[in-house]
Amino acid sequence: AQTVTQSQPEMSVQEAETVTLSCTYDTSENNYYLFWYKQPPSRQMILVIRQEAYKQQNATENRFSVNFQKAAKSFSLKISDSQLGDTAMYFCAFRGLVSGNTPLVFGKGTRLSVIA
Amino acid sequence: EPEVTQTPSHQVTQMGQEVILRCVPISNHLYFYWYRQILGQKVEFLVSFYNNEISEKSEIFDDQFSVERPDGSNFTLKIRSTKLEDSAMYFCASSGKRGAPYNEQFFGPGTRLTVL
Numbered sequence: 001a002q003t004v005t006q007s008q009p010e011m012s013v014q015e016a017e018t019v020t021l022s023c024t025y026d027t028s029e030n031n032y033y034l035f036w037y038k039q040p041p042s043r044q045m046i047l048v049i050r051q052e053a054y055k056q057q058n059a060t061e062n063r064f065s066v067n068f069q070k071a072a073k074s075f076s077l078k079i080s081d082s083q084l085g086d087t088a089m090y091f092c093a094f095r096g097l098v099s100g101n102t103p104l105v106f107g108k109g110t111r112l113s114v115i116a
Numbered sequence: 117e118p119e120v121t122q123t124p125s126h127q128v129t130q131m132g133q134e135v136i137l138r139c140v141p142i143s144n145h146l147y148f149y150w151y152r153q154i155l156g157q158k159v160e161f162l163v164s165f166y167n168n169e170i171s172e173k174s175e176i177f178d179d180q181f182s183v184e185r186p187d188g189s190n191f192t193l194k195i196r197s198t199k200l201e202d203s204a205m206y207f208c209a210s211s212g213k214r215g216a217p218y219n220e221q222f223f224g225p226g227t228r229l230t231v232l
Binding site: 037042043044045046047050091093095101102103104105106107108109 | 146147149151153157158159160161164166171172174205207209211212219220221222223225226228
């Protein structure tokens with residue numbers, strides 16, 4: 001079974017600074033997807049960024065980028081120019097490609113606080 | 117932009133009572149899911165549904181739980197006899213629009229269930 005580990009329960013960053021959230025996972029599959037979800041106080045789950053395992057190029061979405069190290073099974077999220085609105089829980093998630101509706105496996109999350 | 121909706125946003129019930137949580141997935145999506153998040157913990161998969169039947173379920177999804185797609189638009193989660201430990205945020209998600217990349221799962225805003 002796949003597992004996702006986020007080793008940082010809480011982090012804080014000054015506004016406009018850069019922060020990196022860590023995620024490691026364990027799987028025997030070769031092709032899969034990785035995701036970062038943001039959960040603000042409203043509790044809505046919002047997709048931040050995704051990465052396909054067969055793509056070597058790291059995904060980037062505006063201020064959000066990932067460092068995907070497939071051999072190390074590591075998938076960290078970098079937030080540049082942090083904004084107060086980035087304050088939220090961040091969940092790393094894994095999805096295999098066994099079938100079209102393989103469920104997501106989530107890590108325990110990292111609570112990020114952006115400080116003015 | 118289409119979105120997944122869930123009702124109610126908050127449900128309070130007495131232990132032993134039945135509850136039905138409702139979701140309207142994104143139109144023309146093919147796969148439907150329920151996840152739950154106990155306060156302060158990670159998001160956990162409950163069940164996935166495709167072609168009018170359960171395609172996968174977790175250990176959490178025992179005989180007290182059932183899912184249904186009664187009318188082609190709603191997707192419901194029923195808990196027959198609620199327990200205190202069922203108190204959680206329940207998220208519905210859908211995916212599988214034909215031709216969409218990643219088979220991204222779109223989450224609803226969640227229903228907070230409180231069992232007293």
